[in-house]
Amino acid sequence: MVTTNPALAELGGYPLARLQDLANELRADGQPLHDFSIGDPDEPTPRAIRDALTDAVGPVSRYPTAAGKRELREAVAGWVARRHGVTVDPDAHVVPSAGSKEAVFHLPLAVVDPQGPRRHVLFGTPGYPVYDRGTRFAGGTPDAVVLTPEDGWRLHLDDLPTERLQRACIAWLNYPHNPTGATADLSWYREQVAVAREHDLLLASDECYQELWFDQPAPSVLEACDGDLTGVLALVSLSKRSGMTGYRSGAIVGDPELIQRMRMLRPNVGTASPDFVQAAAIAAWNDQSHVDDRREVFRAKRDVMLPFLEAHDIEVSGSQATFYVWFRAPGGDDAAYAEALLGERIVASPGRAFGPGGEGWLRLALVPTVEGCRAAVTRWSEAIEAGRLPG
Numbered sequence: 477m478v479t480t481n482p483a484l485a486e487l488g489g490y491p492l493a494r495l496q497d498l499a500n501e502l503r504a505d506g507q508p509l510h511d512f513s514i515g516d517p518d519e520p521t522p523r524a525i526r527d528a529l530t531d532a533v534g535p536v537s538r539y540p541t542a543a544g545k546r547e548l549r550e551a552v553a554g555w556v557a558r559r560h561g562v563t564v565d566p567d568a569h570v571v572p573s574a575g576s577k578e579a580v581f582h583l584p585l586a587v588v589d590p591q592g593p594r595r596h597v598l599f600g601t602p603g604y605p606v607y608d609r610g611t612r613f614a615g616g617t618p619d620a621v622v623l624t625p626e627d628g629w630r631l632h633l634d635d636l637p638t639e640r641l642q643r644a645c646i647a648w649l650n651y652p653h654n655p656t657g658a659t660a661d662l663s664w665y666r667e668q669v670a671v672a673r674e675h676d677l678l679l680a681s682d683e684c685y686q687e688l689w690f691d692q693p694a695p696s697v698l699e700a701c702d703g704d705l706t707g708v709l710a711l712v713s714l715s716k717r718s719g720m721t722g723y724r725s726g727a728i729v730g731d732p733e734l735i736q737r738m739r740m741l742r743p744n745v746g747t748a749s750p751d752f753v754q755a756a757a758i759a760a761w762n763d764q765s766h767v768d769d770r771r772e773v774f775r776a777k778r779d780v781m782l783p784f785l786e787a788h789d790i791e792v793s794g795s796q797a798t799f800y801v802w803f804r805a806p807g808g809d810d811a812a813y814a815e816a817l818l819g820e821r822i823v824a825s826p827g828r829a830f831g832p833g834g835e836g837w838l839r840l841a842l843v844p845t846v847e848g849c850r851a852a853v854t855r856w857s858e859a860i861e862a863g864r865l866p867g
C-alpha cells in the first residue's frame with residue numbers, strides 16, 4: 477500500500493464539498509435553486525478583459541516565467557499606488573500569483589522550518605480554510621485564534637500571550653473577512669504591524685475582498701507600514717475585484733527579501749500564469765471603472781438581503797464589506813437551519829464549516845443576480861410566515 481502524507485490524512489473533505497453535493501442533487505430536478513453557498517458570482521467578466529485575453533493568444537505557446545511580465549508587475553504597482561497611496565517597485569516588491577488561493581497555500585513553504593521552534597502559524601477562525609491547510613502541508617502547526625462578534629470578528633495579535641507569538645512564524649490577516657464580511661481600519665492594521673515586528677513574525681494579509689467595500693474603501697496592510705515593508709506581505713487578487721475567478725490571477729506585494737524568496741520558490745511549483753492570462757490581468761489592474769460598477773451590483777444585492785433579515789429580526793453581524801452576509805441562525809443551530817433552508821431550495825453555508833467560532837452563524841454569498849436574491853427572499857419569507865422556518 478502506498479503511504480499517505482499525514483497532512484492529507486488529517487484533512488477530511490474540503491469543508492463545503494458536502495453542501496455542494498446536496499445542492500447538486502437538488503438542482504438535478506430542474507426546479508429553481510437559490511444557491512448562496514460558494515463565493516463565485518454570476519456577473520460576467522468585463523468585455524475588455526476577455527478581449528485582452530483572446531487577443532493575446534498567439535500561434536506559438538511558450539512557458540511563462542514565475543516572475544511574470546514586467547508590464548503586469550507595473551500594472552499591480554500602479555494599482556497599489558492609486559488605490560492605497562503606497563509606492564512599490566515592480567521588480568523588488570511584486571510577484572504575480574495564480575490567484576490568491578495557491579499563494580496562501582504556498583507561502584508557508586518559503587517560511588516554515590518544520591524542525592524549528594517557530595513552526596506555528598496564526599490565523600483567525602471562522603475563516604478561509606487554506607491558512608490551516610497550507611501550514612500543515614508545509615510541516616507547520618496551525619494555531620487558530622477564535623474570533624468573536626464582540627471583537628467585530630477581528631484578530632488582535634496583542635491579546636495573545638507572548639509565548640504563542642514567539643512560537644509562530646506567520647500571522648495571517650484577512651479583512652474584509654471571509655466568512656463574516658467584517659472590516660478592519662488603518663489603526664488596527666498599525667497595531668498588528670507593531671506586534672508582528674516586535675516578535676519577528678511575517679504578517680501576511682489576504683486582501684482578496686478589498687475592492688468590495690460599501691461605506692469606505694478598505695485599507696491595506698501596506699498603508700500601515702509607513703514606507704518600510706519589512707516583514708509584511710499583502711496578497712491581492714483579481715478574482716473578486718474584476719469577476720475573474722476562472723482566470724486565476726493575483727499578486728503578492730511587500731517585503732523585498734520575502735518576495736525574493738517567493739521568486740526562488742515559485743519556479744519549482746509550476747503556478748506561473750499563462751501569458752494570455754497576464755495580458756487580461758494587465759487590462760484589469762489598469763482599469764477601475766468596472767470595479768466601481770461591480771461594487772454597485774453587490775450593493776444592490778445587499779439592499780435586498782439586509783432589510784429582509786432585519787424585518788424578520790434575524791441578527792446580522794460583520795457584513796460591512798465583501799459579498800458575504802453573516803447572520804445568526806434563528807433557533808441557534810446553524811447546521812439545522814442550513815438544512816431547513818435546503819428544504820426551501822435555498823443554499824446557505826453553516827458557519828461551523830469555517831471552523832471554531834462559526835457555530836450558530838450562517839453565511840450567504842451574494843452570488844445570484846439581484847433578481848435571484850429577490851426570488852430567494854420571497855421564498856424565504858413565505859416559509860417563515862407559513863411556520864416552516866423559525867423567523
Ligand SMILES: Cc1ncc(COP(=O)(O)O)c(C=O)c1O
Nearest residue numbers: 515575576577604654684713715
Ligand atoms: C479569504 C479568501 N482568500 C483567498 C481566496 C482565493 O481567492 P482566489 O484564489 O480566487 O484569488 C478566497 C476565495 O474565496 C477567500 O475567500
